[in-house]
Amino acid sequence: xxxxxxxxxxxxxxxxxxxxxxxxxxxxxxxxxxxxxxxxxxxxxxxxxxxxxxxxxxxxxxxxxxxxxxxxxxxxxxxxxxxxxxxxxxxxxxxxxxxxxxxxxxxxxxxxxxxxxxxxxxxxxxxxxxxxxxxxxxxxxxxxxxxxxxxxxxxxxxxxxxxxxxxxxxxxxxxxxxxxxxxxxxxxx
Numbered sequence: 001x002x003x004x005x006x007x008x009x010x011x012x013x014x015x016x017x018x019x020x021x022x023x024x025x026x027x028x029x030x031x032x033x034x035x036x037x038x039x040x041x042x043x044x045x046x047x048x049x050x051x052x053x054x055x056x057x058x059x060x061x062x063x064x065x066x067x068x069x070x071x072x073x074x075x076x077x078x079x080x081x082x083x084x085x086x087x088x089x090x091x092x093x094x095x096x097x098x099x100x101x102x103x104x105x106x107x108x109x110x111x112x113x114x115x116x117x118x119x120x121x122x123x124x125x126x127x128x129x130x131x132x133x134x135x136x137x138x139x140x141x142x143x144x145x146x147x148x149x150x151x152x153x154x155x156x157x158x159x160x161x162x163x164x165x166x167x168x169x170x171x172x173x174x175x176x177x178x179x180x181x182x183x184x185x186x187x188x189x
Contacts, residue, residue: 058091061188065105069184070128070138070175072165074098077157079138079167081178090174093157094138096165101129101136103189108179110135117162119145123169124176128185131163138165138179140172 060080064071071080074096081089106128115125115137123140130136141149141156151160153168160166167175179185 058088060086060088060091064186064188065184067184069186070108070179071186071188072096073188074103074159075189077159079165079171081175089178090171092167092171094165094167094171095141095151095156095158095160097161097163098159100131100163101187103187106185106187108181108183108185110137111176111179111181113176114143115139117142120150121145122164124172125164126172126175126179129187134163136164138167138172138175140169141166 058078058080060071060082061073064080064082066086067082068084069082071082072078072094075098077094077096078091079094080091083089108126108128110125110127112125112127113123115122115127117134120142122137122142125135125137125139127135127137141151141153143149151166156166156168
């Protein structure tokens with residue numbers, strides 16, 4: 001039995017003419033309802049079916065090169081960690097920008113924990129490209145001085161960043177530990 005999430009897209013399309021906040025609210029409502037359904041299935045003692053949107057089932061993009069690398073696909077806001085044999089170590093949703101960095105091949109050249117942007121902390125910053133005014137890198141969802149995140153993990157998968165590639169805090173630590181200086185980063189536009 002496979003679950004279908006097609007109604008999510010229909011709900012989002014129906015509300016696209018409304019403000020970004022309304023679309024975000026609809027997505028959160030749909031995810032909340034799905035969470036309730038999954039919880040109900042678990043409580044009933046049934047197995048939860050895996051869906052195609054599960055990162056374990058994402059295939060690494062064919063046009064992403066070879067060898068050990070990080071692949072960032074901007075249009076779908078996805079990242080893959082790929083080992084030297086081509087096996088996917090992990091895959092997850094992120095929040096970057098659609099217009100930068102440019103598609104191409106880069107290397108990790110900076111690691112700072114935490115990085116910063118104004119008063120925001122950028123946990124486990126791993127820089128791989130140069131932007132107009134600063135480095136572009138992967139990092140945990142930025143934190144306000146009080147420790148609160150500026151976006152929720154449920155908003156990952158949407159291009160909400162001002163320049164870098166935001167990831168969940170546990171994934172930021174994973175990239176930090178996995179990516180050495182010189183690790184290839186392939187950006188697909």
